[in-house]
Amino acid sequence: MLQLKHIHKVFNEGSLDEKIALDGIHLEVEKGDFITIIGSNGAGKSTLLNIIAGKLFPDEGEVWLDGVNITTLPEHKRSKYIGRVFQNPLSGTSPTLTIEENLAIAYGRVHKRTLARGVTNKRKNYFKEQLSLLGLGLENRLNAKVGLLSGGERQALSLLMATFTKPKILLLDEHTAALDPARAEVVLSLTKKFIEEYNLTTIMITHNMQQAIDLGNRLLMMNRGKIIFEASAEEKVKLTIPKLMDEFAKIQDAVSDRVLLS
Numbered sequence: 001m002l003q004l005k006h007i008h009k010v011f012n013e014g015s016l017d018e019k020i021a022l023d024g025i026h027l028e029v030e031k032g033d034f035i036t037i038i039g040s041n042g043a044g045k046s047t048l049l050n051i052i053a054g055k056l057f058p059d060e061g062e063v064w065l066d067g068v069n070i071t072t073l074p075e076h077k078r079s080k081y082i083g084r085v086f087q088n089p090l091s092g093t094s095p096t097l098t099i100e101e102n103l104a105i106a107y108g109r110v111h112k113r114t115l116a117r118g119v120t121n122k123r124k125n126y127f128k129e130q131l132s133l134l135g136l137g138l139e140n141r142l143n144a145k146v147g148l149l150s151g152g153e154r155q156a157l158s159l160l161m162a163t164f165t166k167p168k169i170l171l172l173d174e175h176t177a178a179l180d181p182a183r184a185e186v187v188l189s190l191t192k193k194f195i196e197e198y199n200l201t202t203i204m205i206t207h208n209m210q211q212a213i214d215l216g217n218r219l220l221m222m223n224r225g226k227i228i229f230e231a232s233a234e235e236k237v238k239l240t241i242p243k244l245m246d247e248f249a250k251i252q253d254a255v256s257d258r259v260l261l262s
């Protein structure tokens with residue numbers, strides 16, 4: 001359903017600061033796939049999600065969604081199909097707006113706005129019902145400003161906003177990394193619940209190797225803008241952290257050898 005065809009992205013091309021962020025990425029994502037992505041800092045993981053979301057456009061290559069070439073479709077036109085949760089709990093929500101207003105914005109991205117701009121009672125009840133799925137009592141705080149919520153509550157709300165419209169693709173960019181372990185666990189179990197219930201096609205970046213092994217049906221490892229290792233669902237069952245580290249070491253050795261030989 002999502003295809004990335006030979007994507008290249010270079011920052012500050014031609015300058016001393018040139019960074020090849022993506023170097024010929026080819027990826028076919030099937031409907032219902034849950035892909036975890038790991039890789040060292042600067043490997044190109046967030047750039048990849050930015051290209052999928054339309055926040056960045058590739059220098060070369062194409063992005064296709066359900067048979068349509070969306071390579072140059074701007075981010076706001078893709079937001080109907082793509083849900084995203086960022087590492088920073090402050091990123092996905094608007095602090096000066098209430099919980100209800102934030103949900104109404106997310107809802108409005110997918111559903112046509114009605115002429116009466118106010119939130120109807122029916123919609124209010126729907127929002128309450130959805131919020132109660134989080135198990136954090138936010139359904140009783142519809143009029144609270146989001147800026148007053150804790151990081152964990154805010155991230156759970158971001159997750160709800162990114163998923164309750166059942167997007168074609170859910171992008172998770174280390175979305176539990178900034179939370180303390182207990183809250184990270186809450187947000188992670190909500191993530192699994194929503195992905196399973198709505199059968200969401202998901203791409204998740206994580207620095208937690210065990211999480212990358214345990215979750216999803218495919219695992220990708222990136223390094224220097226390339227996908228250097230991929231494990232299918234069957235291969236993931238046998239995968240361990242030491243085996244992943246070995247794969248990473250192999251590619252690092254190969255790179256050092258190439259540098260030495262060049």
Ligand SMILES: Nc1ncnc2c1ncn2[C@@H]1O[C@H](COP(=O)(O)OP(=O)(O)OP(=O)(O)O)[C@@H](O)[C@H]1O
Binds near residue numbers: 011019020041047048
């Ligand atoms: N807007 C930008 N301008 C210049 N360089 C950038 C920009 N965005 C990313 N880069 C560079 O592109 C490379 C890939 O960055 P990216 O953020 O995609 O890596 P990442 O794998 O997500 O890393 P991390 O795990 O540290 O978040 C890095 O070298 C980064 O410094």
